[in-house]
Amino acid sequence: MRISILSDFHLGYERFRDDAYRQAEEALRKAAEVSDMMIIPGDIFDNRSPRPDVIAEAINLFRNLSCRKWNAKVVDFKGEGSFYTTLPIIAIPGTHERRAQDAADPVDILGLAGLVVDISNATAVVECGGEKVAVRGIGGIADDRFRQVVQKEAPAPIEGVFNVFMFHESLYELLPFNKDFMRYDELPKGFDLYVSGHIHNRVEADVHGKKLLIPGSTVLTQLKAGEQGGKGFFVFDTKTSRYEFIEIRSRRFVLLKINAADIAGADQIDHIRLKIDEAIREGDGIPVIRVMVEGARKKSHDFDMELNDIPRRYAGSAIVEISRNGISGDTVREALASDQVVFERMSVRDYGMSIFLEKARAAGIRTGKIGPAELLDLLGSDSSKDKVLGKALDALSG
């Protein structure tokens, strides 16, 4: 069977809302043409409570798929929840969609509507021409709970079929700044293929002698160096264990690192503009160009003004973003950038979560019962401090 693996559409992502929709649409359409079944390891939506128009976008995308003729179909389902379609389109929620335990997340909506098969904590078995593929899913949960859940649930392959383990988590080998993240060798053994979302650039690695494939997001989000490669999805052939990455048309992203200290003062702005012009000419469309100015020699008001004016001058031909290191007024940026590994691959939301977790631990709060993500959700669920504290205490002691 040919399995397409698509991830992190981030529908509703404010900054590139149209890109998110258009690129997800192309990825889904192309994947449907070249594969028998589809698996989606999380972050279909950018937000745990998407607005109705974003939900409508998602329904449109998946309804288009459900109108196609699929030879493969879901023939069995084991675990939490149920399945409301036999369409071989299998998904889990990611960290962006994560809500407090037992609260419905937006992927539940797609599942209940019969547009995808939601395997947040379940296995779906897909059959096509006598061949069977089982996909065991664990939806995106807080990093520290992932290990507990894997130990408790002990996901195991099914005999006599091709087994996929699908999740949405940070992994230590890819994000080596937090020793608590799961390591490859802690992932459950015996599966024929491992698939994760969460990481927004493409990853091909080996786990227990099998492939771990992470397709990356279909839309630009983090503007990190790793996002300069093309966006797209994987297609894995269970018969040959070979796979390929199929690119989609996506907005170009160029990261320009400019050391202003190397350039004569008066030419700094000209030099930066020349580099931007070159980047625009290198390809089609309206690219996102992130200019990182480092070690600026000239810290004058004029220089700052001219630098700030650059994005406006390129309106219509490029989306230019200027990051300035070493220029006055950027102490916050400097402080954040000092933890470069973190920001290279981790979202700000996850970084915030790790700080919250640290503080909670230092205060002696054991979040094991409901998990830190759920606790943070609860604390933000109402504007009344007394109410949320009451709810949090209930959840922690309950």
Ligand SMILES: [Mn+2]
């Ligand atoms: Mn994501």
